[in-house]
Amino acid sequence: MARDFEAFKVRIEKEFLGHPVVVDNKYCKWFAEADLPVESVKHMVTQFSVFSHLFLIAALKKMINADSLESYFESKEILMNELGVIYRKKKSDEGRAAEEAKLAGESAVDPGLVSTEGTVDGGTYRNMAAHFVWLLKIGENFGLGFNDMGKRRHGTKSTVFFADELDRLYGAEDYNVCQGAGFAVENWAAAGFWKELISGLERFKADKMPALNVAFFTFHDKIEGQHKEHVWDELRECFDDEQFDEDVFMKAGVEMLNGVQAFWDGLYEDEMKAGRLGAAAA
Ligand SMILES: [Fe+2]
Structure with missing residues (x-):
């Protein structure tokens, strides 16, 4: 059966890129503009820590379920970097040695200093990377300790739902389900929510918390910018695979985006219930 890649792209643009969480994320829009109360940022950081920590399980499953050695390594790059292996730029040994010597001398590893490109192959593992x-370090500013962040029990119902959807879809055994979910997640991540969080956090830092290091967020924003470049090539490859099933792919992607939306809408509702939404910036 002949397949039409152009028609598929149109569907992607409508159903993924046009999804409400991509084009109209109420929470992130509010966060970018509001005079953020300390409690609001603390709540966001806590919920963020839960989904991003539980995401490691989905990322590990994606690696295990990879259908080729190449995609196994691709998934592993993301997972290992999350766990603390610093990306090593593919450059001369001399430059690399200097970079590693610089990092080795530091007890903390600042997300603002480490590479956002390269490979974990031959990279250095650092506890502090x-x-x-990095999120625990941010949490310290809000009085949050190791046992206050990153665990399932710290998640709200909607945060846990999102984490479970990542596990079910992003980490799925079915080729079309995990590809659809993976592509949808990349689209969402590249759509600008990092920038909205950064602009809210930078203002919050300037007004209320000078010690806050926002590099965790700027690091991820930089990484997303690079992912975006390869997205359509990867999609073409997936489309050409003989296992490809457009409907299963699309359904999984939309369900994944619904999960993402549940996370942000949950945060928005929490702000509404706490009466903190009205604090718009002057
Ligand atoms: Fe990360």
């Missing part, structure tokens, strides 16, 4: 550890 785990993304969850």
Whole structure:
């Protein structure tokens, strides 16, 4: 059966790129503009830590369920970097040695200093380079300790729902389900929510919390910018695979985006219930 890639792209643009969580994320829009109360940022950081920590399970499943050695390594790059292996740029040994010597001398690893490109192959593992550890550092500013963040029990119902959808779809055994969910997640991540969080956090830092290090967020924004470049090539490859099933792919992607939306809408409702939404910036 001949397949029409152009028609498929149109569907992607409508159903994924046009999804409400991509084009109209109420929470992130509010966050970018509001005079953020300390409690609001604390709540966001906590819920973010839960989904991003539980995401590791989905990422590991994606790696296990990979259908080729190449995609196994691709999934592993993401997972290992999350866990604390710093990307190593593909450059001369001399430059690399200097970079590693620089990092080795530091007890903390600042997300603002580590590479956002390259490979974990041959990279250095550092305790302090785990993304969850960066979030713990942020949490310290709000009085949050190790046992206050990143665990399922710290998640609200909607955060846990999102994490479970990641597990079910992003980590799925079915080729079309995990590909659809993976592509949808990349589209969402590249759509600009990092930038909205960063603009809210930078203003919050300037007004209320000078010690806050927002590099966790700027690091991820930079990474997304790079992912975006390869997205359509990857999609073409997936489309050409003999296992490809457009309807299963699309359904999984939309369900994944619904899960993402549940997360942000949950945060928005929490702000509404706490009466903190009215604090628009002057
Ligand atoms: Fe991360």
